[in-house]
Amino acid sequence: MSDRPTAPVPARLEGWERRTEVPLLAASLVFLTGYAVRVLAPVGAQPWRDIAFALVAAAWLLFAVDYGVRLRLSGQGARFVHSHWLDTVVLLLPLLRPLRLVQVYTALQKRTDRPRLSLYARVMTYASLTAVLLGFSAALAVYHQEQGASGSTIRTFGDAVWWACATLTTVGYGDAVPVTPGGRAIAALLMACGLALLGAVTGSFSSWLVEVFKREDEKRPPGSV
Template sequence: MTLERWRKITEWPVMLAALVYLAVYSWQVLDPGTIPPGAASVVLQGIWLLFAAHYAVSLALAPAKGSWFLRHLHELIIVALPMLRPLRLLRLLTALNILHRVAGTALRGRVIVYVTGGSFLLIYVAALAMFDAERNHPESLITNFWDALWWSVVSVTTVGYGDLYPVTLTGRLIAIALMIYGIALLGVVTATLASWLIQQVAEVEEKSTAATVAHVDQLREELAEFCALMLEQTARHR
């Protein structure tokens, strides 16, 4: 069994597990009174064990374990630290690996899929995690999910009104991660837009060049016909 084959085999199961985790965790956070706390804990812990096992097997199958460990250090942190439990929802980013195939081989199409899908997912997950972290703190300004969602959108777009901000350690860690993503997102959007504009200009120039070449070819044909006609008339006069 190779690491690549293991990743392909477990891609869909891990994504489905993350979807279940998202549904149960959302239910637990948004409407805690209607879900049996024991059942929710069992499901969440079971999926956590699945994620931990997936990480351990991937590390064991990696050909260069040291390099793989360093490149996937974030997965270990998410699995190991209980306070970062909401970030396990980012396992849903596995779905983007599947969706990008639909976008074809064009790099820009794959970037758009990753950025759009990742942004919507991260905004929702960050809002959910922030509400979970802040709602029980006596000094919290984020007291409902819609405030958390507003804060998440404002933060990821780097607007930063400052009307809502986290007061807990977990909330601040989530805020730092979202701010970093927002800055990176701005760069990706700018680069994608610049790439699109360059392509449009190139297409216009290509069409113009093609039209010019066609016109030159037409002139050559007309000149050749004219020369042939002149030669024919000269021959007749002789």
């Protein structure tokens, strides 16, 4: 492993990221809302579907501009793509933007003097919010792929939400499964993310319980049962 120190973040790049984190979060919600309307609205629901498409395209263009600006300000060239691999993946798959919630949280904490949550609370809060947003995004995406497909068991958005909940919690009842290649790719990605998020929540909760019980034991007088 190299002992080379990490290169400092250029001041202009840090300033840009600090100013754009919250607006980009708003753009992410606009993107998700527009995509939801495109997927769930009936085919003849005009002009709402066209408006939703315009919102999705505008939000993605904003993501692309932000990525290009940060690439330029970083001065890293092609190395930026590797060192910021999550941003690269999220640009190509915007529905994964919930995974960047932790960066938004960090940016917001830098702007306020309020006391921060404990480490365990931060992990559980971030993982829970990410799971909800990621599950909703995956339900939309898989419903988009599966609706109308031959042999599909995911016929309604409710079926897609049920499938996403079962997949995220690693239960996997098997009553609703994707049959299209796109749907199965989304399922594989959601299973990987679900395992990571579930492990983070259960691990943090277990560590918190151990810490609470340890403090209780330390308060007991010596020799007490």
